[in-house]
Amino acid sequence: MAQSFDYEAASETGDAETSPLERLAEIAARTAEETGKFANVDAILRIPVTMQVVLGSATIPVANLMKLGRGAVVPLDHRVGEPVDVVVNGRVVARGEVVVVEEDNSRFGVSLTEIVGPLGQGDT
Numbered sequence: 001m002a003q004s005f006d007y008e009a010a011s012e013t014g015d016a017e018t019s020p021l022e023r024l025a026e027i028a029a030r031t032a033e034e035t036g037k038f039a040n041v042d043a044i045l046r047i048p049v050t051m052q053v054v055l056g057s058a059t060i061p062v063a064n065l066m067k068l069g070r071g072a073v074v075p076l077d078h079r080v081g082e083p084v085d086v087v088v089n090g091r092v093v094a095r096g097e098v099v100v101v102e103e104d105n106s107r108f109g110v111s112l113t114e115i116v117g118p119l120g121q122g123d124t
Contacts, residue, residue: 020094020115053110054085083113092116
């Protein structure tokens with residue numbers, strides 16, 4: 001029997017300073033407690049996943065690809081200022097803005113602006 005969970009109510013009770021991943025962990029823990037199906041949620045939360053930030057993409061013929069060399073510029077389908085996609089294990093889970101990391105100006109990070117809900121619906 002499937003259990004339902006009110007994700008909107010869970011997100012309304014979250015602290016404004018809580019990160020989206022912390023909110024997700026809290027929801028998972030609460031759901032596990034309510035259903036009693038997971039004895040150890042920590043084991044699930046330790047599973048490594050691959051996270052990518054997609055700045056954009058381009059489709060070009062192989063012939064043009066073979067002509068690319070050092071200094072070549074490939075235009076992407078995203079424009080400056082548009083949100084970038086945050087992809088976990090091949091699925092878009094959030095969107096955000098590229099930022100410079102405060103501690104080290106030579107590194108970039110992503111400030112999440114939107115968490116993508118089920119079936120690609122945004123949960124801002």
